[in-house]
Amino acid sequence: MRILLQYGFYIVIFLSALQVVIARHETRRLFVELQALERTRDELNEEWGKLQLEQSTWAINDRIETFARTKLSMKMPERSSVVLLAK
Numbered sequence: 001m002r003i004l005l006q007y008g009f010y011i012v013i014f015l016s017a018l019q020v021v022i023a024r025h026e027t028r029r030l031f032v033e034l035q036a037l038e039r040t041r042d043e044l045n046e047e048w049g050k051l052q053l054e055q056s057t058w059a060i061n062d063r064i065e066t067f068a069r070t071k072l073s074m075k076m077p078e079r080s081s082v083v084l085l086a087k
Contacts, residue, residue, distance in 0.1 A: 057063075068074040
């Protein structure tokens, strides 16, 4: 009976050690996945910054005014036809 109890303890210890190995492997796998996701996040943040810079470049008032004058044939209205609305 005592030998059976010892073998039972050995089996429990072995299974516990195996569980530790499995948990460490899973932790390493998740850490590698986290690093890949952080790298992707950084790349997307960099691209977002570039897109914001490009958008601000396209939205410059002089550029919009030049586009309106050349492509749309628009012109500034006469001062007499401008009405200011105050709140």
